[in-house]
Amino acid sequence: MTEQQSRDIEPCQDLQETWSEICESLRAEIGEASYQSWIKPMRLIGQNGSAVRTGVPTRFMREWIQAHYQDRLSELLDGRGLTGGLDVVIHQEHAASGRAETKPAEVRKEDAAPAGPVNGTGIGNGPHADDIGAPLDQRYTFDRFVVGKPNEFAYAAARRVAEAEVVPFNPLFLYGGVGLGKTHLMHAIAWHLRKTRPDRSVIYLSAEKFMYRFVRALREHNTVDFKEQFRSVDVLMVDDVQFISGKESTQEEFFHTFNALVDQGRQIVISADKSPNDLEGMEERLISRLNCGLVADIHATTYELRLGILQAKGEQMGVEVPLKVMEFLAHKITSNVRELEGALNRVVAHHQLVGRDITLETSQDVLHDLLKASERRVTIEEIQKRVSTHFNIRVSDMHSARRARSVARPRQVAMYLSKQLTSRSLPEIGRKFGGRDHTTVMHAVKKVEELRELDSSFNEDVELLRRMLEG
Amino acid sequence: MTGPRQIPIPFEHRPALQRDDYLVTPANAEAVAWIDRWPDWPGPLLAVWGPEGCGKSHLAQVFLARTDGRLLTMPDADVVEAGGAYVLEDLDRIPSLDEEALFHLFNALKSAEGRILVTARTAPARWSIALADLTSRLKGSPAVEITAPDDALLAALLVKHFSDRQLRVDAEVVAYMVPRMNRTFQAAADLVAAIDAEALARKRAVTVPLVRKVLEAE
Numbered sequence: 001m002t003e004q005q006s007r008d009i010e011p012c013q014d015l016q017e018t019w020s021e022i023c024e025s026l027r028a029e030i031g032e033a034s035y036q037s038w039i040k041p042m043r044l045i046g047q048n049g050s051a052v053r054t055g056v057p058t059r060f061m062r063e064w065i066q067a068h069y070q071d072r073l074s075e076l077l078d079g080r081g082l083t084g085g086l087d088v089v090i091h092q093e094h095a096a097s098g099r100a101e102t103k104p105a106e107v108r109k110e111d112a113a114p115a116g117p118v119n120g121t122g123i124g125n126g127p128h129a130d131d132i133g134a135p136l137d138q139r140y141t142f143d144r145f146v147v148g149k150p151n152e153f154a155y156a157a158a159r160r161v162a163e164a165e166v167v168p169f170n171p172l173f174l175y176g177g178v179g180l181g182k183t184h185l186m187h188a189i190a191w192h193l194r195k196t197r198p199d200r201s202v203i204y205l206s207a208e209k210f211m212y213r214f215v216r217a218l219r220e221h222n223t224v225d226f227k228e229q230f231r232s233v234d235v236l237m238v239d240d241v242q243f244i245s246g247k248e249s250t251q252e253e254f255f256h257t258f259n260a261l262v263d264q265g266r267q268i269v270i271s272a273d274k275s276p277n278d279l280e281g282m283e284e285r286l287i288s289r290l291n292c293g294l295v296a297d298i299h300a301t302t303y304e305l306r307l308g309i310l311q312a313k314g315e316q317m318g319v320e321v322p323l324k325v326m327e328f329l330a331h332k333i334t335s336n337v338r339e340l341e342g343a344l345n346r347v348v349a350h351h352q353l354v355g356r357d358i359t360l361e362t363s364q365d366v367l368h369d370l371l372k373a374s375e376r377r378v379t380i381e382e383i384q385k386r387v388s389t390h391f392n393i394r395v396s397d398m399h400s401a402r403r404a405r406s407v408a409r410p411r412q413v414a415m416y417l418s419k420q421l422t423s424r425s426l427p428e429i430g431r432k433f434g435g436r437d438h439t440t441v442m443h444a445v446k447k448v449e450e451l452r453e454l455d456s457s458f459n460e461d462v463e464l465l466r467r468m469l470e471g
Numbered sequence: 472m473t474g475p476r477q478i479p480i481p482f483e484h485r486p487a488l489q490r491d492d493y494l495v496t497p498a499n500a501e502a503v504a505w506i507d508r509w510p511d512w513p514g515p516l517l518a519v520w521g522p523e524g525c526g527k528s529h530l531a532q533v534f535l536a537r538t539d540g541r542l543l544t545m546p547d548a549d550v551v552e553a554g555g556a557y558v559l560e561d562l563d564r565i566p567s568l569d570e571e572a573l574f575h576l577f578n579a580l581k582s583a584e585g586r587i588l589v590t591a592r593t594a595p596a597r598w599s600i601a602l603a604d605l606t607s608r609l610k611g612s613p614a615v616e617i618t619a620p621d622d623a624l625l626a627a628l629l630v631k632h633f634s635d636r637q638l639r640v641d642a643e644v645v646a647y648m649v650p651r652m653n654r655t656f657q658a659a660a661d662l663v664a665a666i667d668a669e670a671l672a673r674k675r676a677v678t679v680p681l682v683r684k685v686l687e688a689e
Contacts, residue, residue: 335610425650
C-alpha cells in the first residue's frame with residue numbers, strides 16, 4: 001500500500017500483499033480517520049514464529065491498537081490462513097523514519113493521532129507539532145478549575161462539549177475579562193478529549209497564531225495545505241479571537257474554516273474578551289456565526305470564589321497558607337484570577353526562598369507593589385511630622401537642643417526611620433535634626449535597634465510608624 | 472591648590488560580572504534566589520526592579536551566563552526557542568514599548584516553556600500599560616525588588632567597586648565612608664569613581680584624608 005511500507009518490509013511479497021489487503025478491508029470497516037490514525041502507521045516487520053509481527057512508534061499506540069483493533073486484525077489474518085495471531089511491538093526506528101518521510105499534506109494525520117491526539121502537547125513532539133496547535137498547560141484541567149457562581153455556566157458548557165458524543169452547540173463562545181479562566185476551560189476540554197477520545201484530533205491555538213499561520217501560508221503560496229489542516233480537525237479551539245478584529249483577510253479565511261467545520265459537524269470553541277456583538281472590527285456575517293451556538297460568559301470573581309481558588313491552589317502547592325492571609329488576598333486582589341494566583345505564588349515563593357513564615361505582614365511586604373497605589377518616596381520632613389504627632393510633641397522639638405527623654409526618644413526614632421526609609425547620608429540626616437553630628441545619628445540608630453529588641457510595645461510603635469509612612 | 476594635578480584619563484574598567492562576584496545580601500537575596508531557582512518559576516516571566524545602579528544588569532548578566540541565554544533589545548516572539556532563556560532590560564524605559572509584541576512574546580514563551588528576566592526601575596504593577604491582557608500577565612508574574620542597600624551591602628559594594636578599579640583600600644577607609652555617604656547603589660559607584668579620579672590626579676593612595684576631601688567636595 002503506502003510507499004513507506006513497501007520500502008521497509010523485509011518479509012516476502014505474499015505476506016506484504018496479504019497485510020495490505022487486511023489494512024484495506026479494515027479501512028472500510030473503521031472509517032478513514034481511525035484508519036489514518038491507527039492502522040496506517042503500523043509497519044509490517046515480518047513473522048515471529050507463526051505470529052505476524054508489526055511495529056508502531058509509541059507504547060500508547062500499541063495499547064490502543066491492542067485494545068481496539070488487535071482482535072479484528074487477528075480475525076482477518078486468520079481468514080487468510082495466518083493463524084498465529086498478531087504481534088505488536090514498539091519500533092523506535094519506525095518513529096524516526098516515519099516522521100522524516102512525512103509529507104506536508106499528511107502532517108496533521110501523522111501528528112494528530114499517534115504521538116498524541118492533541119496537537120503539539122509536548123515540546124519536541126516533532127517538527128510539525130508546534131506548527132499547528134499550541135501546547136497545553138498541564139495544570140489547566142477540569143479538576144483544577146474552581147467553580148463558583150461567576151463561572152459555573154461557562155464551566156458546565158465546556159464540560160458538555162468535552163463529554164458530548166455529538167456536537168451540542170456550535171460554536172461554544174466563551175467570553176469574559178482577562179485572566180478569568182477562558183484558556184483554562186479550553187485546555188480542559190482538550191485534555192478531557194485527549195483522555196477519553198484519543199481518536200479525535202483537537203487543535204487549540206490563539207487567534208493570533210491562526211493569523212500568523214495564514215499569513216505565512218499566503219506568502220508561501222501554501223493555502224491549500226493550510227485549509228486542509230484546519231478543515232479536517234474534529235475540534236477546533238481558537239483563543240482570544242478579538243486579536244483578529246480589523247484583519248479582514250484573516251477573518252475571511254476564519255469564516256470559511258468555521259463554515260467548513262460546522263458543515264461537517266465538527267466542534268468549534270471560541271474565546272474572546274467581549275461578547276460577539278461587542279467585538280469591534282469584526283464582520284457582521286462572522287459575528288452572526290459566532291452567535292449561532294451557545295454564548296457563555298465568565299463574570300468577574302466574587303470574594304467566595306477567590307477564597308476558594310486560593311485554598312485549592314494552596315493545596316496544590318502543598319503549602320500551609322494561613323486563612324488570614326488567604327482572606328486578605330481574596331479581599332485585596334480583586335482584578336482577576338491570574339493576578340490572584342500570581343500573588344499567592346509570590347507569597348509562597350518568598351517563604352520558600354527567604355525562609356520567612358507566611359504571615360499577614362510578610363505578605364503585605366512581598367506584595368507592596370501590587371497593594372499600594374503608588375511608590376512613595378518618604379522625606380525626612382514627613383518622618384519628623386508623623387513621629388511628632390505620634391508621640392504628641394512639637395515638630396520644632398525635632399530640631400531643638402532639648403535632651404529630655406520625652407523629646408529625645410521620639411527624635412531618635414525619627415532619625416532611625418530616616419535612615420531606614422530614605423537614602424540620605426547620616427551627615428545629611430544630622431543636619432536636618434538641628435545640625436547634629438552624624439555620630440549622633442549613628443548612636444540613635446543603635447539605640448532604637450536595641451530598644452526594639454528589648455521592648456515589644458516600643459517595637460510595635462516603631463513598626464506602626466514605619467507602615468504608616470510607607471503608606 | 473597643593474601639588475600638581477593631572478587630568479586623569481578614565482581607564483575603561485570592566486566590572487566583574489560573574490556569579491561569584493555578585494554580592495548576595497538581604498537587599499537582593501530574594502532576586503538571586505529566583506535566578507538560582509531557574510527554570511522553576513511559576514510562569515515565563517520574572518521581573519526584577521530597583522533603583523539605578525542597584526545591580527540589575529549585573530544580575531541579568533549572571534542569569535544569561537548561567538542559562539546560556541540571549542539578551543533582547545525589543546520584545547520579539549519570533550526569537551523564542553523551546554526552553555530558551557531571555558533578558559529584556561529597562562523595560563519601563565523602552566521608548567514606545569510595543570505592548571502587543573510583549574504580549575505575544577509572553578505567550579510564545581509560555582508555549583515554549585521559555586523564560587524571560589525583565590529588569591526595570593519600577594514594579595510591573597506601576598507601568599502604564601494599555602493592553603489589559605498584558606497587564607494581567609505582568610501583574611500575575613513574580614516581581615522582586617532589589618531594595619536600598621544596608622550598611623553591610625554598602626561596605627561590600629565599595630570593596631567591589633574599589634577592586635574593580637584595581638584599587639587597594641584599608642578596611643578603615645570603607646568603615647569611614649559607609650556612615651557618611653548616601654546609601655544608594657549609585658552613590659557607591661559614583662563615590663568610588665570620584666575617589667579613583669582624585670587618587671589618580673594626585674598620585675596618592677586611597678586614604679581616609681583623601682576620602683574625606685572627596686566627600687566634603689560633594
